[in-house]
Amino acid sequence: MKKMLNGTRDLQLFEVLESEVRSYCRSFPTKFQKATGYQLWDSNGNGYIDFFAGAGALNYGHNEPQMKQKLIDYIMRDGVAHSLDMATEAKERFLSEFNEIILKPRNMTYKVMFPGPTGTNAVESALKLARKVTGRQTVMSFTNAFHGMTLGALAVTGNKFKRAGAGVPLNHSISMPYDGYMGKEIDTLKFIENYLQDSGSGVSLPAAIIVETVQGEGGINVASSEWLKGLERLCKAYGMLLIVDDVQMGCGRTGTFFSFERSGIQPDIICMSKSIGGYGLPMAITLMKPEHDQWSPGEHNGTFRGNNLAFITATEALRYWKTSQFAADIAVKADKVKRSLQRIISNYPELNGEHRGLGLMQGIALEEGVAEQISQLAFEKGLIMETSGTNSEVIKVMPPLTIDMEGLETGLQLLEQCMNDIKLEARAPIANV
Amino acid sequence: MKKMLNGTRDLQLFEVLESEVRSYCRSFPTKFQKATGYQLWDSNGNGYIDFFAGAGALNYGHNEPQMKQKLIDYIMRDGVAHSLDMATEAKERFLSEFNEIILKPRNMTYKVMFPGPTGTNAVESALKLARKVTGRQTVMSFTNAFHGMTLGALAVTGNKFKRAGAGVPLNHSISMPYDGYMGKEIDTLKFIENYLQDSGSGVSLPAAIIVETVQGEGGINVASSEWLKGLERLCKAYGMLLIVDDVQMGCGRTGTFFSFERSGIQPDIICMSKSIGGYGLPMAITLMKPEHDQWSPGEHNGTFRGNNLAFITATEALRYWKTSQFAADIAVKADKVKRSLQRIISNYPELNGEHRGLGLMQGIALEEGVAEQISQLAFEKGLIMETSGTNSEVIKVMPPLTIDMEGLETGLQLLEQCMNDIKLEARAPIANV
């Protein structure tokens, strides 16, 4: 069993100089220095296993050696670092490889847009395009969706606290029940179709449906393949574009490169960011079917849409997808996580846990407050795990996809120890809240 | 005199795979490979003088050697690359140095927020905060303003084409005439105050005024110091926050670190991006007076708000501001540019040029179509210059601030040659349109 962390954690400078908006540094209150693969070290030399993976931006782990080498080589030879949307060799190579390794083998024909290097930018560009292509304004989104923090993306995000931050009403969106939101017995697709086909429903025909195939921030809610296919059918029937926000679930997080592969759908627009850059460098792409590429030049732009350092690492990251081995490895690890979580749940029935998720986006839903306690305990033991769900009720297991079996095992053991500690606390005469 | 460019420019792959939204690669149609300081080279070995500077993201030039070294060192030692808003040593050092080198010597007390690594993100966060602090919704912006492409920032941007791209109405903003917009004889401040104080004006009191001290995209329009002071006075009188968008004009572009230093105002909120990262890496900060730091933790967030590679180069870039030498150097170069442009204007009276700008954000306003021709001619001669203004009527001289006198001289000579070519064309029997 791992010892508790050493050293003082002097974060005073952050408290004085950085805005109150800071957040993860409150959950993981130490100063990080170094990282490789699935491990992080702080200034006091404490090591941490990373079951957080940069909220999905580090699917290939920290400072992956081959990407690192390519990155250094590029910088050393004075490769263009910043280029807006001018043509560069680095960008050309990314486009070419992405097409060869990702799109072609999946029989996908898409144009690639560089909308600015963040997920919210990809979403904003997707919403603009869908509205332009259809000439409609409303976009249908889902309960517990998370799509970003700029005004357009925020309008299709479910979280009330985040929405309230806008300070203005968020309009031109309609929030429909996600798969399973109304309980297992009710098919929310049917409800949605009612609203679309009934000319008295008060809802105008949307330009698009924007959906995550698994809602990560929303509590690890998995949409069934049938439901996703149903959405695609509705989109075709009512002239809407289907936008899949694969910012967090893409790049292998759920087991395949695109998270929707399991369902067989072909979205009209796909938003990617986070791990697309490979190394945790800011980058985003928006994919669109060629017939929807109705942009005028410069109609959407952004200073950092040509982050060539990210193109270098992004291209290198594609190497993982050249064969089916990587997906097969993820499947093995996912299975291990699933079995471990199920065992933990059954070992601690008092905690009333519910397994959630698939691929390496799994977790346990717990009673309110418990997941946050576990996250805190885990941190003390050297394991970084975040919570999700509206009330932070889900503890998330989300390691780099490249984690080895030993790291996975160790992390899961630490998680189990936290469950045990919680249970012990629950039994103790005076509860520690 | 420089020869015309060599080689074929094979951009076919971009045409096939990249979205029609691409823009600068149409103005500068070649594939770039390498860059240092104020120079770029394409795949055919052609060299270019850079009077564009990444639209203001490369104030310190391409691949500045000291930043480059620090960057490589950090990557080599597996420094944390991606960290969301967790505390890292790289971030701590940036915060500390920014406070010591920039804020303290200017008697400025501000909290720093990392809103996501783009200018539009900084603007979105500023708008949210101003609305939260004041409890009001409307934000006053200006004719020909440019603040970004996500929905909140777009609502305070003036350009109709960009606005139309939203596909939904852009609300909660009011566009007022910028300094000089109604001609020299009319004081737009007075007009604005009328609207604020008259309870019949149809305009509710705004949460904030957002302003660029010089409008770069809008055509290099310079607001006078008196006008900026007047805005500050109006903000105090009517309980509005003053937001300066220093994304493009900050980091020395107009001659001082903050562009508003010449006016002596102290904005409530300051948005910075582009050159803040030093090396062209995506980074943005939002500065706010401590009393306005009313954020709840996580109320605004973003995956790439902890781009540590940018923190490393950003910290190194601050070195330029440790003494007053850098500002003094910029002043000398600015003066040279000014005299050259004025001479060019007087040498080619037929072109009816008007000098615009200050610092190293200068240009010549020309009749519609001419500036675009010059930009194209310049590219053929190996000089990268962009246009600005609603109708692209202004040719922009915007080199890296670190350019040496020789580079500056060469670029300005190439510009003059373009003017001459245009003039010759104008005289030629058959005009080339």
Added chain:
Amino acid sequence: MKKMLNGTRDLQLFEVLESEVRSYCRSFPTKFQKATGYQLWDSNGNGYIDFFAGAGALNYGHNEPQMKQKLIDYIMRDGVAHSLDMATEAKERFLSEFNEIILKPRNMTYKVMFPGPTGTNAVESALKLARKVTGRQTVMSFTNAFHGMTLGALAVTGNKFKRAGAGVPLNHSISMPYDGYMGKEIDTLKFIENYLQDSGSGVSLPAAIIVETVQGEGGINVASSEWLKGLERLCKAYGMLLIVDDVQMGCGRTGTFFSFERSGIQPDIICMSKSIGGYGLPMAITLMKPEHDQWSPGEHNGTFRGNNLAFITATEALRYWKTSQFAADIAVKADKVKRSLQRIISNYPELNGEHRGLGLMQGIALEEGVAEQISQLAFEKGLIMETSGTNSEVIKVMPPLTIDMEGLETGLQLLEQCMNDIKLEARAPIANV
């Protein structure tokens, strides 16, 4: 059996001079001249039984003799006709009698507002007030709701065609499923509560719920008393105001003065218009619980909010409610209508009719197109009936409440004849579409 109508129907002048927006004159294409009780006559002397009752504005029939006499007396003695919201004797008497005859016996304490003489005005004032009292912006409305045609009321109306007429997006409202909208087995209240209590639902807490207890325009959908009580409970639990739009269902249409009496709820705000004036004269009132009367003087106004001629007839109309006799009479007639409609439905099973409604707001839902044919046939036979529902699929029986049994009988027989004609047509070798 009644003969077909006589005479030419010269509506040419309307076609030339009146806007294409005209509507009922297309369904009932003749020129009306005279009317009493439940009967109308056109310029050719044709008589019509009125099962339409001014869309609910003529609950006491046309030109009711006692109101008519009071009206003439008032005009003859030069009583003030128009008075904005100045105090007049006519208004005082209405207020006093409304309080004595309607409010007090029902243990209701409400303030009365005169918001302008139309239903949509009453709704606009109710929405403003609810937003002011709660400081919230969104209002929850229902599928197939109808609340009016001005922009605020239209935003809470369900019909897509009407909504599209706005020409701008209709915001700050959320359309929830009405009682029964998702089928009998699904409790829409539970769905609504989910959205309210889940902080990830994408819906901010509404200022108010606005509801019709029976949706007239929406297809005669009756909300159960339990559902209405549930809405009241939700309003209390989530700090929302409950607004009942009793514009069409009030004044006895469903059997009691207020349509919600059957459910025992006490709405925070009640909108009334149509029959409140008694004689078909424009008038509306908005009732609010005294604690919600947070208006500033003149915060909502309107030129015709003091229509004294309507106050005179409105006061006289209250006479009907002095005893329980009127309600008892309505119940007898409602029962007769119900039995007749059920018999008709069972006599013509091919027409697949479904009984809808209660009180003297009843009808038969039919397959698309049939109800409109019946309305047309009925008109030819001298019976005025309109359709409702999103696709005009419901034929509406909505006579004046004062109709006698003979008139009711005759009208119902004519309706049955229409059903028979339709059935005959259906059997005929060549269908007449």
Added chain:
Amino acid sequence: MKKMLNGTRDLQLFEVLESEVRSYCRSFPTKFQKATGYQLWDSNGNGYIDFFAGAGALNYGHNEPQMKQKLIDYIMRDGVAHSLDMATEAKERFLSEFNEIILKPRNMTYKVMFPGPTGTNAVESALKLARKVTGRQTVMSFTNAFHGMTLGALAVTGNKFKRAGAGVPLNHSISMPYDGYMGKEIDTLKFIENYLQDSGSGVSLPAAIIVETVQGEGGINVASSEWLKGLERLCKAYGMLLIVDDVQMGCGRTGTFFSFERSGIQPDIICMSKSIGGYGLPMAITLMKPEHDQWSPGEHNGTFRGNNLAFITATEALRYWKTSQFAADIAVKADKVKRSLQRIISNYPELNGEHRGLGLMQGIALEEGVAEQISQLAFEKGLIMETSGTNSEVIKVMPPLTIDMEGLETGLQLLEQCMNDIKLEARAPIANV
């Protein structure tokens, strides 16, 4: 000189039962009973001269004898009172006479719409239509405009207090400076055109401009004929519709039937209400050029759009316009008012009055607070006058157009007495506030 008013003014019942929103009954705190021509009487037998004219709804005076007789005849013979938009003889006659007496002699070809019986309804219908015809959303309105209290009309109204009453943001409108708003030396038309033609102005092309030729509520601001013509020119140049809101200024208030006749413009859409019904009965019409009549049937509707009693009096009112005599009479009275007001202003230079207006819409702008005092004093002397302007700084002379010279004289003398009383007060040692 008139004595002060007699009797108690028992308004307690209104205070208890009517909403706090009531307004004019606070300015004129007595209970009115009877009225003819330009005179009103209260329950205590006090008589009042009416310089208010129902805020413009009583241009033909109270209970005009010929309209009264026609109204009684129609009611007596059981003419249809309420008919939605069905064809009636009363409506046909109004349409026909309006065309013959008003439109044809002015060479105007317009279709007539009955949008519901209030001014705000007429405005809402005009805005909808302009948006439909142009496919645009924004509407340009003016500082200090007043167009109504429902959400669409409120969005083009200038008054902040009224706007705030909406409780939601009012969008899709832009408030431009009215003629003279920026001082005499600045041509606001030029400013407006700048915004329209500059693609960087932040303002999208509007669907329409809505304007009052004289702003009554806004403080009696008169637009010059040149300015109105300029608006018409801008509308043609930029594909916008010109909407004149003639609700208060129409029906002769400014000297001609339509208020814009002095300028020679031909608006695309005209909104009328208030005095169009003649007798103070609720009625409104929207006139549109035939090519703009692109309504679908029922796209805008309303229960009381067929107020036949108003059609009867409206038709009778048209009699006034059969010859040029009525306009000539108004001109004589207007001249008398103008001379009287100018004399009063020069007699009391301490009060710093400024003459405003034309026709029988005139007034005196005074220092804040003075106009309200005068209104109160006038009421005590038996003269009903309201104030207007954002700060109620203008005292309004707005008698029925049918007032005789004696009545006019008496009223103006009472006004002069009030000025004298104010002046005396000002001199008194202790000011009575």
